[in-house]
Amino acid sequence: MREPASEAAAESVSAKPRVVIVDDHHLFRSGVRTELGEELEVVGDAGTVEDAVALIREQRPDVVLLDVHMPDGGGVEVIARLSEECQDIRFLALSVSDAAEDVIAVIRAGARGYVTKTISATELADAVRRVAGGDAVFSPRLAGFVLDAFAQDGGAGGTHGAGGPPATSAEPAAQGDRELDQLTPREREVLRHIARGYMYKEVAQSLGISVKTVEAHVSSVLRKLQLSSRHELSRWAVQRRLVSLDGP
Amino acid sequence: MASAPASAGQPKAHVASLRRPLDRALLGGVCAGLAERMGVEVLVVRVLAVMAATVGGLGVAAYALAWALIPASPGSVRSRRPGAWRQAPLIVLTVAALFAGVHLAGSHVGEGLWPLVLGACGMALLWRPAVALDASLPKRRPTLRDYLNRPAQVGAPRLIAGGLFVAFGAAALLHAVGVQHSLGKAIWAVAIIGMVLGMVVGPWVMRMGSSLSFERAARIREQERAEVAAHLHDSVLQTLALIQKRAGDPREVAGLARRQERELRSWLLRRPGESEQDSVTGALERAAAEVEELHGVPIEVVTVGDAPLNGGLEAVVQAAREAMTNAAKFAGSERVDLYAEVEDDRVEVFVRDRGVGFDLDAIPADRRGVRDSILARMERHDGRAAVKSSPGAGTEVELVMERAAST
Numbered sequence: 001m002r003e004p005a006s007e008a009a010a011e012s013v014s015a016k017p018r019v020v021i022v023d024d025h026h027l028f029r030s031g032v033r034t035e036l037g038e039e040l041e042v043v044g045d046a047g048t049v050e051d052a053v054a055l056i057r058e059q060r061p062d063v064v065l066l067d068v069h070m071p072d073g074g075g076v077e078v079i080a081r082l083s084e085e086c087q088d089i090r091f092l093a094l095s096v097s098d099a100a101e102d103v104i105a106v107i108r109a110g111a112r113g114y115v116t117k118t119i120s121a122t123e124l125a126d127a128v129r130r131v132a133g134g135d136a137v138f139s140p141r142l143a144g145f146v147l148d149a150f151a152q153d154g155g156a157g158g159t160h161g162a163g164g165p166p167a168t169s170a171e172p173a174a175q176g177d178r179e180l181d182q183l184t185p186r187e188r189e190v191l192r193h194i195a196r197g198y199m200y201k202e203v204a205q206s207l208g209i210s211v212k213t214v215e216a217h218v219s220s221v222l223r224k225l226q227l228s229s230r231h232e233l234s235r236w237a238v239q240r241r242l243v244s245l246d247g248p
Numbered sequence: 249m250a251s252a253p254a255s256a257g258q259p260k261a262h263v264a265s266l267r268r269p270l271d272r273a274l275l276g277g278v279c280a281g282l283a284e285r286m287g288v289e290v291l292v293v294r295v296l297a298v299m300a301a302t303v304g305g306l307g308v309a310a311y312a313l314a315w316a317l318i319p320a321s322p323g324s325v326r327s328r329r330p331g332a333w334r335q336a337p338l339i340v341l342t343v344a345a346l347f348a349g350v351h352l353a354g355s356h357v358g359e360g361l362w363p364l365v366l367g368a369c370g371m372a373l374l375w376r377p378a379v380a381l382d383a384s385l386p387k388r389r390p391t392l393r394d395y396l397n398r399p400a401q402v403g404a405p406r407l408i409a410g411g412l413f414v415a416f417g418a419a420a421l422l423h424a425v426g427v428q429h430s431l432g433k434a435i436w437a438v439a440i441i442g443m444v445l446g447m448v449v450g451p452w453v454m455r456m457g458s459s460l461s462f463e464r465a466a467r468i469r470e471q472e473r474a475e476v477a478a479h480l481h482d483s484v485l486q487t488l489a490l491i492q493k494r495a496g497d498p499r500e501v502a503g504l505a506r507r508q509e510r511e512l513r514s515w516l517l518r519r520p521g522e523s524e525q526d527s528v529t530g531a532l533e534r535a536a537a538e539v540e541e542l543h544g545v546p547i548e549v550v551t552v553g554d555a556p557l558n559g560g561l562e563a564v565v566q567a568a569r570e571a572m573t574n575a576a577k578f579a580g581s582e583r584v585d586l587y588a589e590v591e592d593d594r595v596e597v598f599v600r601d602r603g604v605g606f607d608l609d610a611i612p613a614d615r616r617g618v619r620d621s622i623l624a625r626m627e628r629h630d631g632r633a634a635v636k637s638s639p640g641a642g643t644e645v646e647l648v649m650e651r652a653a654s655t
Contacts, residue, residue, distance in 0.1 A: 096509075099517075140585060144550035147589070151553065195550045196598040196644070197585025 017132035020059055021045040022052040022078060023067040023094070028117070032065065035121035040128055052078050061089060062132045068095035068106050068114075079109040092131045100145045108226050113137025135215050136222040143195040146225060150183045180228040183221060190217040267321035276315035309365045366420060370413025483511055503544050510537055526557040528565065528595060532588050535569040543576035546583045553590035555651070563629040564597055564649045570621035571599035571645035579603020579643060595649045602642040608635055622647075 018041045023029050029045040036042055043059045046052035049072045056064060056078075066075040073080075079091055091111040095103065096118075103114050112131045115124065116139060127137045138146070183191070186207075193203040200218075204211045266285050268277030279297050283290040300307025422434070487508040494500045529551040536547040555561065568586065575584045581603035588597045608618070618635060622645060626633040631649035 140548055140550045140587065144552050144587070147552045192587070192589065195552070195589075196587040197548065197600045 016041040017062040017128055018043045018059070019063050019065060019128060020052070020056055020061040021065045022047075022056075022070070022075070023065075024048065024070045025067075028067075032124070036125055036128070039122075039125040049073055049077050049081075053081050056082055056086065056089065060086070063128050064089060064091045065094050065128065066091050066106070066111060068093050068102050074102075075106045075111065076109045079106070079111060083110055090131045090134075092128060092137060100148065103142060103145055104149060104225070107142070107222070110226065112222065113139075114142040115139045116141060136218045138191070138194050138218055138221075140195050140197050143191045146221060147183075147188065147191050147195060149225070150181075150188075180224050183224065187217050187221050190214055191221060194218075266318055268315070268318050269321045271321075276311070277320065278311055278314045278318060281318055281321075282314075309369060313368055366417030367414050368417075370410045370415075370417060479515065483515075484508060499544060502546075503541070506546060507537075507541060527554050528557055528561050528590055529554045529588060531557055531562070531565045532568060532586065532597070535565055536572060536586055539569060539572040539576055543573070545576040545581065547572055547576070547586055548583055549586045549588075551588045551590070555590045555595065560629045560631065560649050560651075561595060563625050564595055564631060564647050567622045567625050567633060567647050568597045568599055568645075570618075570625075571647075574618065575599060575601035575603065575643060575645075579605070581642065592651065594651055595647075597647040598644060599647075600642065600644040605637045605639045605641050605643050607639060608637060 016039070019036060020043060021029050021032050022045065023032075024047050026047060029047065033042050033045060043061055044055050046055045049070060052064075052066075064078070066078060068075045070077075075091070075093055082089065091106075093103065093106040093111040093114040094117055095106075095114070096116065107114060113127060113136050115127050115137060119127070119139070130137050189207060190203055193206060194200075198206065200211050200214045204214045207214075266281060268281040269284065270277050272280045272290070279293040280290050283293045286293075297307055297311060300310065422431070487504055491501050491504050494504065532551065533549050536549045539545075540547045557565070568588075572584055572586060575581060579601040581601035583601075585600045586597070587600075588595070622635070623633050626647055626649070629649065631647065633648075634646045635643065636646070637643035
């Protein structure tokens with residue numbers, strides 16, 4: 001499911017990716033700027049949705065580091081305003097928020113990944129490079145959210161199955177929709193490894209597949225997450241009381 | 249009718265110092281209370297009261313009214329009154345009212361005095377609950393006041409009786425004034441005056457009502473703000489102060505910040521009335537927080553699903569805690585990952601570090617942490633544990649508990 005990397009992205013893999021930082025906290029912006037300055041080319045930062053949209057239009061960066069929570073609609077709003085004209089720009093969501101619905105909303109709007117603000121500078125630079133290269137970046141927490149979002153209603157269905165069709169394949173829904181509405185056992189397995197703190201390389205090792213295949217699975221999950229119309233994707237809205245979102 | 253029960257927070261009212269000392273009461277303690285209040289001999293007051301009572305029964309009604317309206321002194325106990333006495337004021341009121349009614353019916357009096365007495369009696373009945381001064385008096389035996397105040401007793405009979413008294417009084421007053429022959433016109437007049445009054449005063453009353461509710465909302469907001477401010481002060485500001493003090497110790501500062509973040513987050517996400525006490529993920533997160541605080545290694549907790557805690561799952565949490573402790577203490581890893589997946593039929597927990605790793609078979613027999621606290625504990629509860637580790641490649645502990653077995 002890997003998307004063909006656009007020319008801009010392909011170029012930027014070799015060069016330093018050009019990055020715009022969007023966050024309403026000035027201190028955080030300058031901090032990230034300093035941290036990433038050596039490894040990436042930070043071409044600008046913005047503190048409001050308006051400024052961000054203008055800046056991104058002007059600069060056409062490879063990657064936008066996007067705060068989930070901002071006044072006037074936050075990251076979702078920025079992506080929504082630019083989604084038409086800037087298909088080659090990739091968004092990486094960044095947040096202190098652990099509320100699943102907020103994070104999933106940004107991903108569904110089009111962000112290619114989600115990392116927490118407590119991530120180290122090296123990891124962040126690495127994540128930006130991967131997003132620039134067309135990959136999806138799933139932090140353990142995002143993997144957990146997604147597993148939660150796609151949890152089978154009837155329980156464990158397919159999670160532990162060593163291959164074989166998922167138990168719910170008898171549903172009368174159209175094939176295409178059904179495919180979007182649930183994860184394959186392999187995708188689930190990959191996500192579970194990421195949630196356990198495995199790097200892509202380690203996931204590949206553990207499952208006996210190539211890193212490219214792991215990336216393909218993750219991209220496929222991202223696509224499902226963005227395209228699925230399954231209403232349970234927002235089931236935390238009601239079940240949040242059961243699902244503890246508190247993190248360390 | 250302002251019949252709201254006098255709440256504990258309300259200021260103790262106007263008649264505050266006028267009380268009926270029940271321990272010195274002859275009947276209801278009214279005279280004793282008045283005497284005390286005015287600083288005269290009780291006997292004087294009593295004689296005056298009896299004299300008043302003989303004058304057309306007016307004194308009796310006044311006494312009953314006072315009995316009903318003046319609260320008993322706090323702490324004063326009436327020792328030898330039979331229970332029936334507690335109804336005395338009601339009885340007296342009723343008798344007085346009947347007396348007045350008969351009196352009116354018999355002799356068409358025009359003084360306009362009795363109607364007032366009747367109205368006052370009715371008012372006493374209707375208002376008594378509202379005038380109740382202090383629901384928060386110190387504990388004592390139930391007294392007349394309690395009887396009169398008991399919400400169950402403030403119900404329909406009382407309202408009807410009071411209403412009848414007042415209506416009776418009003419009718420008698422009308423009678424006395426001599427408008428009974430043009431009652432229809434009078435009613436029209438009253439209705440029109442009422443309407444005019446409503447038109448003139450209505451908006452003002454409504455405005456007052458809405459401004460009252462606005463004030464209430466503002467007060468509630470203010471209270472909430474104060475609560476948030478208090479919380480921030482006790483937590484965030486304290487931590488920030490500590491961080492400034494310890495600015496030289498990055499590890500300590502990071503630990504402080506992390507602990508504060510966790511605390512604030514759980515406070516923000518907490519729902520009122522919600523208890524996380526007995527859920528698996530809640531317990532795992534608490535365990536992770538404790539280990540993190542103890543050993544200063546960040547633990548990244550990711551959970552999917554949740555379930556109430558029970559014996560078997562408690563064991564899982566304990567084992568996970570032990571695994572986290574080991575990882576934080578011995579692995580030398582920069583961070584530890586904990587992943588828990590709760591499904592309908594089983595719970596799986598993974599604790600992973602990227603530390604030095606170890607050879608499980610090479611653990612000396614006297615180091616019992618892993619064997620006893622993790623492997624044996626899980627087996628005792630029909631779960632299983634697996635430790636994957638090799639020197640230099642980190643460690644992962646996997647805990648699995650079937651939920652059917654764990655109940």
